[in-house]
Amino acid sequence: MTTPTLAAALFTAAQSHAIDAQAMQILGVDSPTLMARAADAAFRALRRRWPEARRIVVLCGPGNNGADGYLLALRAREEGLPSRVVAVVPPATEGARAAHDRFVKGGGDVSARLDLGGADVLVDALLGTGLSRPPGDAMAEAIDAINAAGLPVLAVDIPSGLSADTGTTAGRCVRADATVTFIAHKRGMFTQDAADHVGVLELASLGADDRVIADQRPSAILMQPQALPRRPRQSNKGQYGHVLAIGGDHGTGGAVLMCASAALRVGAGLVSVATRAENIVALHAARPELMPRAADGPQSLEQPLEKASVLAVGPGLGQGSWGHALWLTALDAGKPMVLDADGLNMLAKYPRRFTAPTILTPHPGEAGRLLGCDTRDIQADRFAAAAAIAGKYQAVVVLKGTGSIVAAPDGRLQVCPWGNPGMASGGMGDILTGVIAGLLGQHAEDPFAAACLGTSVHARAGDLAATGGEIGLAATDLLDTLRAVLNGVDHA
Structure with missing residues (x-):
């Protein structure tokens, strides 16, 4: 496993x-010095982003x-920029009181009155990473005032009111x-409401x-851009997996x-489809590279399952007797698999733990069904939910x-930015x-790596496809951009 770096490692508030404390020890500095460095870094960021700003109000x-x-x-005052502080709540820690006194002795103006008038930029320094409950009345009023002011806002370390652990x-x-944010990334800033x-x-x-x-195992890892390596000139389709959708x-x-088209677009050597007979003509017309066959029951899957190296089960499957019979036959085959949609809904009804490499791709509603809880419970802590599903089913999730989260049964977590x-x-x-199944066919020995790569490629392809605007983006728009991302020509 690659040693994580500050740029990619994500931590909880407690770890942060x-x-x-470790940074102070290694750097040989005390807390006031580290705070001064933080303030200086935040001020420099403010000046880079809003160089024309002259009047700053810090809450x-x-x-x-x-x-x-x-x-x-x-620091702003020392640089000749008029700045004042709104002390929404009086300083209560030794560090806050000392910083307050330094500002006042430097001629600074501190007021308890929530007056944001005349500001060019607002600085949010209300609540840090230790938030454990909803902001109190005074803080809530200040947050409302910041959001209603219509002014540029710089948050110090983390936006006040956002959980550093859950987002x-x-x-x-x-x-x-x-x-x-300072020294290390907080995991909650990459998922759920954080965006x-x-x-x-x-x-x-x-x-x-x-x-x-060095002494902290990251709570999660932030995905980094990847492209597939260039293929050897001596290649054949049998080397790159046979996906059965x-x-x-x-x-x-x-x-x-x-689903099947996406598997082709990420490099699967062969893609077959088992589906209703009524779909065969349309599939041939839309994508002649696919190999569809009618599946009217478990027996009709025997030959396709034997030839396939990876299964993609669930898109449009339904939960009727036809879908259930194919689902059960596919799971009993013991092949590497990606399970989605109604494939997940049936898994929630008939749970099992997987021994073959398996990747589950639930949205929050499906995740709730897999854990027997409400969608709100899933969204309250997406990291815990993904880890719980991975553990319960012994599958990558x-x-x-x-901020999609990929979880492995062994506790590894990655987040897609x-x-x-x-x-x-x-x-x-x-x-x-289809993306993940196509990549799993090429990396079946490591389903976690295939899931992380597939999730990142899918999201980056979506961003590339949305360069002309997000509204109206269709799923099939990604079929062209997937190739650009995987071949490393998307400039990500």
Whole structure:
């Protein structure tokens, strides 16, 4: 396993506090010095992003996040920029009180009155990574004022109201245009509600390097751009997997077509389709490279299953007797498999633990059914939910959504930073199933790696396809951009 770096490693709030302490020890600095470095990094980010800004209002809370805010305001004053502080709650920690006093002694203006008038930029230094409950009345009022001001907002370390662990918002949350986080990334800033609150994210190391995380196992890893290696000139289709896509009940032939087409587009050597007889002509017309055959029951799957190296089960499968019979036959074959859609819904009804390499790709609703809980429970902690499904079924899990999470039964977690709202449209999940199945056929020995690569490629292809606009993006638009991403020509 590659040693994680500060750029890719993600940590919980508790781990981040331990990393801060380790950084001080390695760097040979005390807490006030580290806070000063944080304030300086945040101020420099503010100046880069809004170079024309002259008047800054910093909203400070009672803890060390507030201390960073006081010191940022002091730095701004030292640079000749009028700045003032709104102390929403008086400083309560030693660090916050010391920073408050330094700002005041430097001629700074501190007021408890929530007055944001005259500002060019607002700085959110209200609440740090230790948030464990909804913001109180004063904080909630301040957050509402920030969001209603219509001004650029810089968040210090994390937008106030956002959970560093889960990416959920506890009541109110600041909507920042940019966030400067310190030393190490917090995992909650890459999933769930974070996308609507973090803005442009910048990591400021404050002089630290990878040594500060040597004693901490990352809670998760942030996916990095990948492309498949160039193929040997001496290649044949048998080297790159034979995917069998199973699905397409009455009226849903398009789902299995999209799945199979995506498997082709990511390099599967051969792709077969087992589906209703009524879909065969349409499949031949739409994608002549596919090899469809009518499946009217378990016996008709015997020959296709024997030839296939990887199965993609679920797109358009339905939960009727036809779908259930094919689903059961496919699972009993013991082949490497990607399971999606109604394949997951039937797994929730008839649970089993997998021994062959298996990848499950639930959206939050399907994930809730797999764990026997509500969708809200899944979204409350997506990291825990993905890990729980992986453990329960002994399969790799791709929990889809904003900041998709890939979990392995051994506890590994990766988070996808790509994707866009235009991908919230029918058929995107079918494309993802085909992408992962096609890659699993080429990397069947490592389903976790195949799931991570497939998730990232799918999301990046969606971003590339959305360059002309997110609204109206169709799932089949990704069939062209998938090739660009996998061949490393998308400039990601």
